[in-house]
Amino acid sequence: MGAEPAGAVRGKGPRARRPRRAGQCWPWFGRRGSMKCLVTGSNVKVLGKAVHSLSRIGDELYLEPLEDGLSLRTVNSSRSAYACFLFAPLFFQQYQATTPGQDLLRCKILMKSFLSVFRSLVMLEKTVEKCCISLNGQSSRLVVQLHCKFGVRKTHNLSFQDCESLQAVFDPALCPHVLRAPARVLGEAVLPFPPALAEVTLGIGRGCRVILRSYHEEDADSTVRAMVTEVCLGEEDFQQLQAQEGAAITFCLKEFRGLLSFAESANLNLCIHFDAPGRPAIFTVKDSLLDGHFVLATLSETDSYSQDLGSLERHRPVPQLQAHSTPHPDDFANDDIDSYMIAMETTIGNEGSRALPSISLSPGPQPPQSPGSPSEEEDEAEPSTVPGTPPPKKFRSLFFGSILAPVGSPQGPSPVLAEDSEGEG
């Protein structure tokens, strides 16, 4: 049997009566069915929370009704974070992925539009009784209808785009390190960190302690250092802790908070699967009705995380967590400021052992330049990319698996924070 002619309709039934558009050929359009699902009761809020969570990651939501449930996925613009929630058919009072015999639909909506339906979680909880999501293969609108109390019905018609299925390549089973704890424990643990903190390092310290430390990218030009916060969790806080001492990864806290707040509200356990620095870390939550995966890129050992075009690039060793993981004995061994002040006079850049990069923007030590006219010197301080092109992406892309050339520069001596005191006391 040969391929069916474009626009042909398979099977009988109401769809067969759809008038064929003359002269137009939309083969995929003709075979798509409709999707319909109905969420009721407290699950409406769960769905809303999941959308809030996804909105922390990306600007576009990929909605794909599958046989094993409704999948909501997103990816961030730099492709360094991917998130996916899969709601099993049992999560819904009614679930129809597609009309029988038709292809599954796939659509992409603006996250902002979909989020606006579920904007107020309080409202969802208090007034919404049912939520019906439907997608008709014919129309170009995704319809979300909220059936509220007192007979109020809110209908949202959202436009969408057809798209390919968003797939990320990852397998939690391949990760050697696993941590599992109630989301509440992890939520409590991240409380001490400033809400604006971008990145955090998670690692295993001595005695199987799990340490979370704020990560700041040091800018040599900046004279203001950031406060460093560290939280230490004991082994007993975890239901599963399978990781080597010294293993550590640095990832985006803001993106992680998205999943964390969902998991806390649903009272679930959160599982963290990770590997070597640079390999993506996989955060998962699961219960009988849903499962969520957040895959975040981690800082690799030699790459530095820089988004500003032309900003300083430096080598940053993976934060060594062991040094601070032992409890400080209550003595003044580390407290002697005087020795620091004396040491400052004699310090030389202690990280000069790093390989010099081919391109450097550091105002500090420059590779020796051949004596020449001033104009030559200017040419040598080229930015690493041509202005106007997109900035180089330092996080390894999850999808393409390619590693961009690591660039770094030797760290100059730390800025002296205090002037030499006059004489010795």
Place this chain on the structure above:
Amino acid sequence: MKFRGKIVDGACLNHFTRISNMIAKLAKTCTLRISPDKLNFILCDKLANGGVSMWCELEQENFFSEFQMEGFSAENNEIYLELTSENLSRALKTAQNARALKIKLTNKHFPCLTVSVELFSMSSSTRIATHDIPIKVIPRKLWKDLQEPMVPDPDVSIYLPVLKTMKSVVEKMKNISSHLVIEANRDGELNLKIETELVCVTTHFKDLGNPPLASESTSQDRNPEHMAEVHIDIRKLLQFLAGQQVNPTKALCNIVTNKMVHFHLLHEDVSLQYFIPALS
């Protein structure tokens, strides 16, 4: 130089946190002076601060169960540190329900004030959160600029009205004018006045009471109803008022005509002095 302190009492911890929040609202960067008996938060009247200065003092033994310090030298047994106030208040915020708080001067890669909070947690293990606040040690030669400001003899000294009320009045006035006149007399009256081309607004506070004056010499000559006034930048006054989240135990204001206004608050046992210069 060494410093180490520990707070175990919940009420002391909360009070210390509130003080730190107030300082964070009053000064972005401030100097912390550590001496054997006291802790001071200082803002000196540099141009960068707009001429405003602040002196906050607390007795360490009212807060710390353990306190040890070793200053610059035996004759100068003090430590002066510069820090970003918000860092301290943020670090202390995590200590809301803590078992204990330890604060210590350390040198981990760079000089810091390490605040270590021992938290209660659901599980049996104690959770520890550590904050390393970067600091700058202020060299001895700059200490002279960081001494307690001299308080000139005021023309009028008066108790302040409820600060919240004052703040909401000044907040509204800020939308109309950028400077304000604060005037008061020895009859318990205080006025806040703003004047523009189109409108004049005055808010009158009465029956406030005046503290007894230290020097009675000039006071006898003056008519008690005579107002002493000073023109100040409204935003500076607002910043001061916005920092007072809790009603102080005692609040008074000293006006030196056309020179400055000096606010002196007492939050339980912590004293705060705030100086706003007159606009030239």
